[in-house]
Amino acid sequence: MTTALILIAILLLGSAAAAMLRRNLIHSALLLIASWAGVAAFYLWAGAEFVAFAQVLIYVGAISMVVLFAVLLTRQNPVAELPAEPASRMRALTGITVAVCTAAILSAAILSSKFTPAADTAPQTSVKQIGLELMHRHGTALLIVGVILTVALLGATILAATDAKEKPEDRP
């Protein structure tokens, strides 16, 4: 049980770290997708099947595609691939320091806290139960999320769309 978790953690953290270190953006994106898949594996390990499949469907299936499209549509010119100037190296150093400090504080907090021993099996949650919960107790939130998603979709389309006039010969 714990061995599986550690393996998943290695996959998850390793690919995430590698993704943040790679210079090649496509490699970064693909490694990040591997890390998202690792998160899904964690959910499966924890017994949250539904969330795991939703994670794969949305992150690996949809968001990854948007990311890859964005990477390919914003081709880097060679100037941008020059070695980093001192300012940005400074920034990188600061960022990593901040992250390490955060990690240290959080780890210390986690390790010093006591939790009640957990149940041996995952809480039984059927898909139907999730659906009923979503529709009843969280109905309002569901509606709001729906509106957010619709607005986001429309907004993204409008932002990314070009202003070019449609030529008459483009019509079918």
Place this chain on the structure above:
Amino acid sequence: MLGSGIIKGLAVTAKNFVGSYYDPARMTTVEYPEQPTVLPENYRNFPFLVSENATDPMGTLRCVACQICEKECPPQCIIIEKSKDKKPDANGKMQLYPAVFGIDTSVCMSCQICVEVCPFDAIKMDKVFEIAATDRFLDLYLNREQLAKPNTYYHQIHPEEAAEVDGRLTADRKAAEEKAKATAAAKAAAPVAAPKPADSAVAPKPASPAVKPQDEPRRLVSPKPGEGGSPLGEGGPAKSS
């Protein structure tokens, strides 16, 4: 309504599917090795050497090793070596013959230029195409024995063209014989007292049959007066006259 076209299309292909089992006329496929296709009359591929007689192909080749085709061949796939001696040809005239005549079919592009330039109708286009071999150098190099095919075979594969060529050849032969007879008669009739002028007057004449075939096939093979035929046609008579 949207989709009606799709249904119509599906019906057409379904009809094809069922029909392909019941109506052999629908099928255009010819199952080739078992069921050879009939090649069209004008199909031509790789040259062969015409011999007059099937029983003695090497002895009756029309080729006189003039090497025109060897020189004209664009990819230079023809190799000819002249013989040292002479043999009588179909007309009974003493001629050279090819001691070596080879065509490298891996190089040959079947352009038919050798056929067009041959003054003796000795090389013609064949109809073979199944010449696949395991050795691409030796097996695809055809020598004199492999190239020689009798005139009857030529009649078989290109009947119309062969008949035309034969007709022309016999006509030429007859003309040559008549001329020979005429010269013989003239020789016999001429007074012995004036041999020199008579010789000089007759001398160009026996040469003319030899020149004539050189021009004639060209005019016949490329009958279009516009391209190539006319300058050569003009050149021929000018030389002979």
Place this chain on the structure above:
Amino acid sequence: MTPLHLCLLISTGLFCIGLAGALARSNTILVLLGIELMLNAANLNFIAFWRFGPPSPPANGMIFVLFSIAVAAAEAAVGLALIIAVYRHQNNIRLQDATRLKG
């Protein structure tokens, strides 16, 4: 150390990798992806507490994660559309070059 501790440590690690990426990299897409990683770390915590934490209303943690994933999807779509819009204006997506709000 209980499994819950381990899960929380893993999510801390993921969060900090995301944080480091978001702060240190100058490529806007990578910054956005770093933020995505941080969101994922939070989701990891929700599931860890749902599984190992004290009893809660059924499926609470899962529903939190589902909403979080939905919002993350919206965020990614809008963020990447913004990146493409920025790219169209200044022909690169370096964070430090995007200093003007006016196109």
Place this chain on the structure above:
Amino acid sequence: MSPASDSYLERAPLELRDWLVQFLPEPLQWLAHHLITVVAVLAVFGTFFAFTTIAERKLLARLQNRLGPNRSGLPWIKGLKLWGLTQPFADAVKTLTKEDIVPATADKWLHFLAPVIVVAFSLMTFAVLPFGRNMIPVELNAALLYFFAAGAATELAIFMAGWSSRNKYSLLAAMRALAQLISYELPLILSVVPIVLVAGTLSTKAIVLTQGYWTSGFLPHWFVFTPWGLAGFLIFIVAALAESNRSPFDLPEAESELIAGHLTEYSGFKYALFFMAEYFGLTALSALGVTLFLGGWQAPCVFLEFIPSYLWFMLKLIGMIVFFIWVRGTLLRLRIDQLTRLAWKFLVPLALLNVGNAAFWVLSAHWAGPLQLVRWAVSFAVIVIPFVIMGRSLTAGFAPRTYRYAS
């Protein structure tokens, strides 16, 4: 349960598995149990794939008045042709012995990983399909979600293949493939939602069981025989055609424009893997269609139940695949803008309407007598009227093409 469900043939495969497993020691039994299932699925669908390829070639040929491959026989017997049925094995030997060429500038790792991922994920979709009564490799509560999640990962592999090849045609084709797959994922999932709504479950096994009734013994209660189910099925078929990159939606491999699409730089075994994954994807989607709309392994009539359920499943699956081949032999390829327009302006709205239609169907479930007729009429009208109107606007300005010079 009728006695047919307990017949010997029905139980034979499962009992064979149990018989094989009992020879192993207790701790290994669980593993062996699943391994045998996996091997059986791989063997059956591997063979099915092989014969799909030959069936496709022969059927396409017949649809176009040709003969199709009919030469390959057995290697050591001359003259025996077997109607060319051994062609796939000859093809397999050929592709496996071909040289594997990787472009010098290619991203070696991604180039290698892409075919592996695509095959792995397309095979994973088979895990939740019920092939027969009690014959389902993994029983999941969220089986449908799993199916689509596993299917979504193949898109990634296509992108990896296209990008890692360092070939502009590959990349263009990969982008096209992605645009197409994303566009058609939506109608595909939306066409399935009504089923979930009516059956009230995401489990494929339960969905098949809800379709297992007959009116007066010969009218099966398959979802395809309801107005919303028929509409959903048609949308599903169109979306499935696009999802599996098949004609008329085979733009990513439009050979006249993009050579072989994202497969341009692949050869030998890797190409064969992609080819296999494509057919596995098609088979899985067809099997899902059979499961969701055509009653899965259920027999169409009560008195035909003596035929074992897995054979019914296979028959329906073969029917679906033959239909896909038939469509491929008939229709022409769409242009990319027509393709996306069809998805977003026609299939998605129609699928959304269909979800509402299914909701109405559930709400009116208690209607009886003449109200039943009203229910059917309303349900039909809700789907047919928008279809006609939207179809009009989609085809507006089009007329059959006239040819001035050719007769």
